[in-house]
Amino acid sequence: MPATVSLRVGNSQGSGVIIDREGRILTAGHVSGEVGRDATIIFPDGRRLHGKTLGANNGIDSGMAIITEKSDFTFVEMAKSATLKKGDWCLSLGHPGGYKPGRPPVVRLGRIQNLDAKTLVSDCALVGGDSGGPLFDMHGRVIGIHSRIGGRVNSNVHVPIDTYTRTWDRLAAGEVWGSVFSVFDFLKPAEAYLGIRSVMDKKSLRIESITPGSPAEKAGLKINDVIRKIDNQKLATPDELGAFLKARRLGTQINVYVQRGGKAVSVAVVLGKRSD
Incomplete structure (x- = not known):
C-alpha cells in the first residue's frame, strides 16, 4: 500500500504505483500527459516528493513518471x-x-x-x-x-x-506514441457532457458558445477560447471532440489547454450530465 501514490500533474491528478528503486512510477498515459512535466508525488502518509513525467503509449493509455528527489520509498513487484x-x-x-x-x-x-x-x-x-x-x-x-x-x-x-515491460525502454526514455482513441474501440461508455459548441479555427477548435450551468461554464472556459488540446490529444474538428467525449464517463476530469487573449491557459473540467 505505501507504494500506491497520488500523482498531481498541473491541474490534474490521478494515481500511480512505484515500481523500482530508481523511483519509476507506472500510471495511465492520460494522467502523465506530456513528457517532462513537473509532478507532485503524494504518499499515503502525506509526504510529498517532486517528480517528472516520462513517456506514454496513448494507444493503450500506459504512462510513466519518475521521482526526482532522493528519498526512501517502498516499491512493488510486477507479475507476468x-x-x-x-x-x-x-x-x-x-x-x-x-x-x-x-x-x-x-x-x-x-x-x-x-x-x-x-x-x-x-x-x-x-x-x-x-x-x-x-x-x-x-x-x-x-x-x-x-x-x-x-x-x-x-x-x-x-x-x-x-x-509496460515490453515498452519499458521507450517509456523510460520519454517517448510518446499511439492514438488515444484505439483503446476505447470495444467500449461504449456512459455519455459525458462538456457543454460547448465549437467551430474549426485553422488547425484547432474555437469555442463559439457555452451552455449556461454546464461543466464548461463552471470550470471557467470562455467563448472564443481556442482549444489547443485536451489531455494529451490535439483535436482539430468537432467530430474529433465528440469522439473524445464519447470515450469518457460522467465524473471524469479532463484538462483543456486553450489560447485566451494571447495567453496559454489550462482549465480542469469535470464532465457532467446534460440537464435537458
Missing part, C-alpha cells in the same frame, strides 16, 4: 500477464476522488473478467482519481494499471502489466 486467467481474484488500489489527507489508498476486491494483449477488464469498482492506480494479484504483484471506467460500474479497463 501469462500467469493470469479469467476469473482470477484481484485487488484495485487508488485515490478515488483524489488524495485525501489521512485516508490510505482505497482497496476494492474483484475478479478478472477479460484479458487480451492490450486490455484487462475487471469488476473492481473505479471512480475519478483512481486512473493510473495499480491492480494487484493476490500475491501483491502488479498485474495492471487503471485506465478507464467502463460502460458499467462492474466492468472497468486496466492496462496489462506486460505492455
Whole structure:
C-alpha cells in the first residue's frame, strides 16, 4: 500500500504505483500527459516528493513518471500477464476522488473478467482519481494499471502489466506514441457532457458558445477560447471532440489547454450530465 501514490500533474491528478528503486512510477498515459512535466508525488502518509513525467503509449493509455528527489520509498513487484486467467481474484488500489489527507489508498476486491494483449477488464469498482492506480494479484504483484471506467460500474479497463515491460525502454526514455482513441474501440461508455459548441479555427477548435450551468461554464472556459488540446490529444474538428467525449464517463476530469487573449491557459473540467 505505501507504494500506491497520488500523482498531481498541473491541474490534474490521478494515481500511480512505484515500481523500482530508481523511483519509476507506472500510471495511465492520460494522467502523465506530456513528457517532462513537473509532478507532485503524494504518499499515503502525506509526504510529498517532486517528480517528472516520462513517456506514454496513448494507444493503450500506459504512462510513466519518475521521482526526482532522493528519498526512501517502498516499491512493488510486477507479475507476468501469462500467469493470469479469467476469473482470477484481484485487488484495485487508488485515490478515488483524489488524495485525501489521512485516508490510505482505497482497496476494492474483484475478479478478472477479460484479458487480451492490450486490455484487462475487471469488476473492481473505479471512480475519478483512481486512473493510473495499480491492480494487484493476490500475491501483491502488479498485474495492471487503471485506465478507464467502463460502460458499467462492474466492468472497468486496466492496462496489462506486460505492455509496460515490453515498452519499458521507450517509456523510460520519454517517448510518446499511439492514438488515444484505439483503446476505447470495444467500449461504449456512459455519455459525458462538456457543454460547448465549437467551430474549426485553422488547425484547432474555437469555442463559439457555452451552455449556461454546464461543466464548461463552471470550470471557467470562455467563448472564443481556442482549444489547443485536451489531455494529451490535439483535436482539430468537432467530430474529433465528440469522439473524445464519447470515450469518457460522467465524473471524469479532463484538462483543456486553450489560447485566451494571447495567453496559454489550462482549465480542469469535470464532465457532467446534460440537464435537458
